[in-house]
């Protein structure tokens with residue numbers, strides 16, 4: 001059992017490593033896919049934000065130009081009047097409304113007047129149709145009064161207001177007069193909005209166009225008359241301008257940087273959360289003589305409808321795939337470990353079994369050795385009483401035979417046969433015991449001489465043709481090898497039916513690994529295939545041998561002796577009838593193994 005443990009521990013370690021590797025590879029692949037998708041998504045987002053910013057910036061520029069052009073046209077129309085009346089102003093500005101100019105609060109004609117001329121100015125414009133005009137000068141002059149006004153929202157008329165109170169408006173007016181062109185003011189809160197509820201107040205700005213008298217018939221022809229001032233609320237302006245192009249996809253902030261720190265003058269904030277991953281785009285928008293900053297931020301709807309969130313899907317899919325892969329690997333490694341464990345258990349059981357068998361075999365051998373030793377001792381001890389029995393039987397035969405009657409003679413014959421049989425058995429038993437226990441001397445043995453001597457001796461028993469071939473000199477114990485050849489040649493003659501002359505042939509052939517294979521072939525009764533393996537067991541006599549004397553020990557003795565020479569024995573059918581017994585012996589004393 002124990003040798004399996006380290007192997008199993010290594011297996012568990014390998015399984016753990018495999019699982020960790022699979023997890024790492026799965027997560028790394030997922031992370032890479034997710035990062036790639038995330039980057040691609042961010043790129044798309046950044047591009048989309050850039051495109052939006054360009055569109056919005058162009059929309060604002062176009063709108064500002066339209067406002068400036070409209071104001072220039074209106075200023076030209078006002079300047080073209082020889083003597084401007086309130087009614088003409090109303091007619092000129094009739095086409096101007098909030099639909100055409102989103103965010104506009106009102107359009108005023110502004111005239112400058114020093115303190116001394118305020119009353120005269122009010123008088124003059126009342127005569128020109130602004131009957132309810134009341135100028136409301138603030139501070140010391142010169143004042144800049146809105147003498148005519150077209151209100152474009154519900155916050156009331158600006159007529160009579162003194163715009164000189166607003167430095168931003170004054171600045172823009174001065175710049176317009178000096179530059180002869182439309183200007184835009186810095187961001188501020190309109191004077192007319194100071195009465196509004198706080199939540200309705202917005203940061204605003206004004207477009208200013210200089211008005212010059214252009215009619216040749218006018219008394220002030222060619223001179224500067226005043227300003228046309230268009231108030232615009234930043235928030236309303238921005239909402240109208242960017243509503244379409246920004247929608248709920250981006251948040252837009254317009255900042256006026258002309259006062260130092262950029263001041264957010266208008267905001268477009270859809271009710272959708274921002275997506276900070278796209279960053280913030282800022283660009284400059286030229287508005288008349290100044291530049292505003294346009295800040296655009298993506299909302300989470302910027303890429304709505306496209307494949308956003310793919311990185312999260314990739315994580316999810318990757319995690320699921322990794323989990324599946326892990327489960328699969330775990331199944332494979334557990335099955336493998338289980339199989340390995342079973343193999344370990346089976347191996348251990350087999351090893352136990354082998355050990356048990358070896359133990360049984362060892363005991364059997366020990367018993368057999370004891371038995372053989374015992375048989376040897378018994379046989380040896382039986383020899384002298386048997387010799388005496390035979391001696392007396394011989395004595396009776398020789399000295400008292402004449403005095404015996406027939407029955408006694410028959411008994412004597414039976415006694416002699418039994419004693420003879422017993423002698424053979426005792427001799428065989430002693431040979432068997434000797435073959436097992438006798439100390440061996442390994443010397444060169446001339447097999448040819450040995451076989452020839454045996455053939456000669458055996459021919460005395462019964463006429464037989466024994467042919468001895470070219471036999472070699474091999475290494476072995478001469479006494480034991482003599483017993484082998486004697487048994488085989490003796491059997492070959494004995495197991496040939498009495499009506500046939502035994503024809504025996506002894507031959508040897510070199511075989512692989514430095515050994516000889518010697519064969520003794522006969523033309524005897526042969527051995528059936530099923531009995532061939534058993535004939536070498538002690539006391540085994542197979543079918544067909546009933547009529548032949550024997551103890552069943554001869555081949556067991558041969559087997560023992562050849563085993564001790566590290567050889568093998570066997571029997572094959574002789575192709576020409578009968579049997580061929582064979583054994584192998586070493587050609588050289590140094591060859592140890594049996595083949």
Ligand code: ADP
Pocket residue numbers: 487491492493495522524525526527535540541542543544545549550551552553554555556579
């Ligand atoms: P046994 O004393 O009976 O001859 P062996 O061990 O020599 O004992 O032989 C065992 C059995 O093998 C014999 O009883 C016989 O049946 C068979 N046998 C041995 N040699 C031959 C042979 N040459 N031809 C046929 N049968 C044989």
